[in-house]
Amino acid sequence: MTGAAVQISHLSKRYSDFVAVDDVSLDVAPGEFVTLLGLSGSGKTTTLMAVAGFVELDAGRIAIDGRDIANLPPEKRDLGVVFQNYALFPHLNVFENVAFPLRMRKWARPAIAKAIGRVLEIVSLGHLATRRIAELSGGQQQRVALARALVFEPPVLLMDEPLGALDRSLRDQLQTEIKRIQRDLGVTVLYVTHDQEEALALSDRIAVMAEGKICQLATPDEIYENPASAFVAGFVGESNFIDVTMQGQNGPLATVAPAGIPGALFTATPSPAAQPAQAQAVMAIRPEALRLAALQDTPPCNAIPGRVALREFMGATVRLTIDTELGPMIVRDGRVSEAARFKAGDTVRLSWNERDALLFPPR
Numbered sequence: 001m002t003g004a005a006v007q008i009s010h011l012s013k014r015y016s017d018f019v020a021v022d023d024v025s026l027d028v029a030p031g032e033f034v035t036l037l038g039l040s041g042s043g044k045t046t047t048l049m050a051v052a053g054f055v056e057l058d059a060g061r062i063a064i065d066g067r068d069i070a071n072l073p074p075e076k077r078d079l080g081v082v083f084q085n086y087a088l089f090p091h092l093n094v095f096e097n098v099a100f101p102l103r104m105r106k107w108a109r110p111a112i113a114k115a116i117g118r119v120l121e122i123v124s125l126g127h128l129a130t131r132r133i134a135e136l137s138g139g140q141q142q143r144v145a146l147a148r149a150l151v152f153e154p155p156v157l158l159m160d161e162p163l164g165a166l167d168r169s170l171r172d173q174l175q176t177e178i179k180r181i182q183r184d185l186g187v188t189v190l191y192v193t194h195d196q197e198e199a200l201a202l203s204d205r206i207a208v209m210a211e212g213k214i215c216q217l218a219t220p221d222e223i224y225e226n227p228a229s230a231f232v233a234g235f236v237g238e239s240n241f242i243d244v245t246m247q248g249q250n251g252p253l254a255t256v257a258p259a260g261i262p263g264a265l266f267t268a269t270p271s272p273a274a275q276p277a278q279a280q281a282v283m284a285i286r287p288e289a290l291r292l293a294a295l296q297d298t299p300p301c302n303a304i305p306g307r308v309a310l311r312e313f314m315g316a317t318v319r320l321t322i323d324t325e326l327g328p329m330i331v332r333d334g335r336v337s338e339a340a341r342f343k344a345g346d347t348v349r350l351s352w353n354e355r356d357a358l359l360f361p362p363r
């Protein structure tokens, strides 16, 4: 099996007056894993359904390896699909469920048996071929759905929240398996989720969607480190947001005045989207970029006093909520870090590096 390229060009879909997908273009390379990530209603499913052939386009073009498929019915597109509502047949056993797409394609019996044997090994279900679907756990059922989507060796696999119904530990386990299978088989994957951790863990690239549009398309690292907007900074990972007024720019840095503390000035890094001429901006700082120290230390330039309101132990990390004149700020640091020593009620100094304070146009 080798993956195919997927080209989505200027895709639009409206439901009466409501624009569900608004001029979306996306090129997925052969063998690439691309995730559509967004809030509920942002147009992810509609985009994926359009590729699958279950949604008619109002405008745009969808091509697989350069071949336009917009006018083909779903079964002629030869795409593997794992949708939450694309259910298995509960009265049939695992083998018969996985055989279904092969029987539709009129495969010969020996070829069917061979392909199913192979795909059930890939998804670690070889020992359960004769088990009825109703007698499987949720995670096993999702593996059957994955096997059924992969068995005819499609060049492209479409997955819509395939792990949505599973608990956290099973999700983590299946996530790792999906990634391994995709790597081993070289299949191209277009994946939909609203879970940012899942998107960051699985994807080669993430398309962040909002209101029917792609607002950023980049690698997980790039999206996390250089979000294109305040929305992305808040949606992918956590961010502290501070409303500021721009005071001036000095090379790559800007001086800003926070709204909540008269007379205070900070330095920060304008993102490419921030307009130097714009008076108002929002400053975003990741919780792990904030440092905590005892209040009596000499204040550095980007620092504010605060009081620990809440300390949450998260396992590997500690998450502290600090009440400040700028409102509550979230700090996250390692379990054995200096920050982890503080407890609720302690007075502290919060500081940050200007490179970690990104400026965006107001939300």
Ligand SMILES: Nc1ncnc2c1ncn2[C@@H]1O[C@H](COP(=O)(O)OP(=O)(O)OP(=O)(O)O)[C@@H](O)[C@H]1O
Binding pocket: 015, 018, 019, 020, 038, 039, 040, 041, 042, 043, 044, 045, 046, 047, 194
């Ligand atoms: N058949 C339909 N008729 C009318 N409106 C629809 C239809 N299907 C989707 N919509 C609307 O289009 C918008 C985008 O829906 P879509 O399912 O693509 O979003 P999504 O990002 O996948 O959300 P979710 O994560 O909840 O599935 C939503 O506001 C939805 O209500």
